[in-house]
Amino acid sequence: MRSPNPITAAAFSKHLEKNTPAHGSAHITAAMNSSASYVGERQPDQWVPDPIVAKEFHTTLMGLYRWTHDEKLGFPQPIKIRNRNFRSRRAIEEFKANLVRAAITKRGVA
Numbered sequence: 001m002r003s004p005n006p007i008t009a010a011a012f013s014k015h016l017e018k019n020t021p022a023h024g025s026a027h028i029t030a031a032m033n034s035s036a037s038y039v040g041e042r043q044p045d046q047w048v049p050d051p052i053v054a055k056e057f058h059t060t061l062m063g064l065y066r067w068t069h070d071e072k073l074g075f076p077q078p079i080k081i082r083n084r085n086f087r088s089r090r091a092i093e094e095f096k097a098n099l100v101r102a103a104i105t106k107r108g109v110a
Helices: 009-019 022-037 050-056 061-068 089-107
Strands: 047-049 079-081 084-088
Touching: 047 050, 047 089, 050 061, 050 084, 084 089
Parallel strands: none
Antiparallel strands: 047 084, 079 084
């Protein structure tokens, strides 16, 4: 089986220009440019499926279930989309930062 050729950003941009209807493309491009132009504006959040979160924390899906139901731990709560769990990337990163702060405080290294 052949692997697909990688596509460059320029080639993808040309593909979009040729295959995007003209009536809405200018509006979409302007919206994308204006949203990226504000300095300090937060980027949209990403939703990460539980299997990827489990790999990231080197645990199992059952481990994530237990962490979710442990109120003292403060693990980010999932949202369900078609019976699958997703978690906010911001909440996951905040949870990691809290774990690091707690570990540093517990060691007494500041």
